[in-house]
Amino acid sequence: MPGGGISDLDKNRVLEQWLQWQLRQVQGRIRDLEVQEEQERRRKERARAERSWKIQPKRSxxxxLLHRGGCGLYSAQFGFLDxxxxxxxLAEPDIEPCQICNPQTGLQPQ
Structure with missing residues (x-):
């Protein structure tokens, strides 16, 4: 190499390596942010469920049964109740409160 300088090819190879490293950093950050976003979505979903109720249909x-939205004894197939x-x-004669999650606790007059 005349003059002892770095060739354009070598410069571009180094630049390529640097850009690949930057890309890996950005991709890792994106993965981290996606995980955080999913965790936040699940947290909001759980919080909404805890402020809601659900009905377990009558079986033979x-x-x-009326359950709190977060009660694990029954997994709602449909939406939650406000x-x-x-x-x-709860005022219906054929619907009883769950004895485990005690849904009427959140139904006291406000």
Whole structure:
């Protein structure tokens, strides 16, 4: 190499390596942010469930049950109920509160 300088080819190879390193850094940051976003989505979903209620339909011989949204005894197949809907459901004679999650706790007058 005349004059002892670095060739354009070598400069571009180094630049390529540097850009690949930068790309890996950005891709790692994107993965981290995606994980954080998913965790936040799940946290919000759990918080919404805890502020909601759900009805376990009546099965043969059993009564229908009202559960807190976060109760693990019944996994809702459909949407959650809000406070007013839960109050209406609890007033129905064929719907009883779950004895484990005690859904009426969150239904006291505000």
């Amino acid at each position: 011989g059993d009564t229908a 406070r007013e809907e839960a109050l209406i459901a």
